[in-house]
Amino acid sequence: MKKKTLTAAALVSALVLSGGAIAHAAAYDSSVDPIVTLSYLTNQFKNEILAEVDKRIESITGSLEAYRLERENSPQPAVTPVQEQTPAASALFEVVELGYGDILYASSACEIMLRAGTVVCLAPDANQGLADTTGGYEIYNGDYLTKNHMCLIPRADGRGVIAQSDSVFIMVRGDYYIVKG
Numbered sequence: 001m002k003k004k005t006l007t008a009a010a011l012v013s014a015l016v017l018s019g020g021a022i023a024h025a026a027a028y029d030s031s032v033d034p035i036v037t038l039s040y041l042t043n044q045f046k047n048e049i050l051a052e053v054d055k056r057i058e059s060i061t062g063s064l065e066a067y068r069l070e071r072e073n074s075p076q077p078a079v080t081p082v083q084e085q086t087p088a089a090s091a092l093f094e095v096v097e098l099g100y101g102d103i104l105y106a107s108s109a110c111e112i113m114l115r116a117g118t119v120v121c122l123a124p125d126a127n128q129g130l131a132d133t134t135g136g137y138e139i140y141n142g143d144y145l146t147k148n149h150m151c152l153i154p155r156a157d158g159r160g161v162i163a164q165s166d167s168v169f170i171m172v173r174g175d176y177y178i179v180k181g
Contacts, residue, residue, distance in 0.1 A: 093171045098163040101181020105160035106153035110174025112161065114145045117168030121145065124158040 095115075098104060103122065104112070112130075121139045123129040129140040134149035145151060145161060153159050153174075161170070163181070 091173070093173045096170050096172050096176075096178070098168040098170065098178065099181070100163055100166050102168075103160055103162045103179045103181060104170065104172070105158070105177055105179065106156050107175035107177055108156050110153050110172060110176055112145075112151050112153065112173075113149065113171040114147050114151075114161075115169040115171060116147070117166075118164040119145050119161040119168055119170070120164055122158070122160045122162050128159075130154075130159060130161075 093111075093113075096104065098117070098119070105122075121129050121141055121143050123141040126141060129138050129143065130145070131152040131154065132139050132146065132149050133152055135146065139145060139151065144164075156175075160176075
């Protein structure tokens, strides 16, 4: 008897719960939580997007065509041949060889790059030196220059470099002078 009562109670509970679920589903409003289906995406949404893209392409094409016609109908400036110009001497790098003790001073702002050998910075002011533009730091009096780093001697105030090895090769762009050591 208990078994029949228990089964009947389970059956009634199942019917009540399923009835509540059916009632909830019937009251479901899809505008609150719309479900996007694959057929909607392929049949309707894709066509709307493609139509919008086509409109924009036509608009841009029309603008470009109008611009092209305007350019064709406007008078063109006379073309003058470009003459080949030789750069000024200070715009070119020059390879300079220094011996031990030789000093290279800047006559004005110039760029240098150590290619071979060892050189030390010379700067009369302890707070100013050469700018290592490759590394982004200051090279002070007595500091060694790094090979293949572009350095800037900002002005001719006694700044330069002194060779610390027998054969030093430096690329220089700008005005300079050498004092033999």
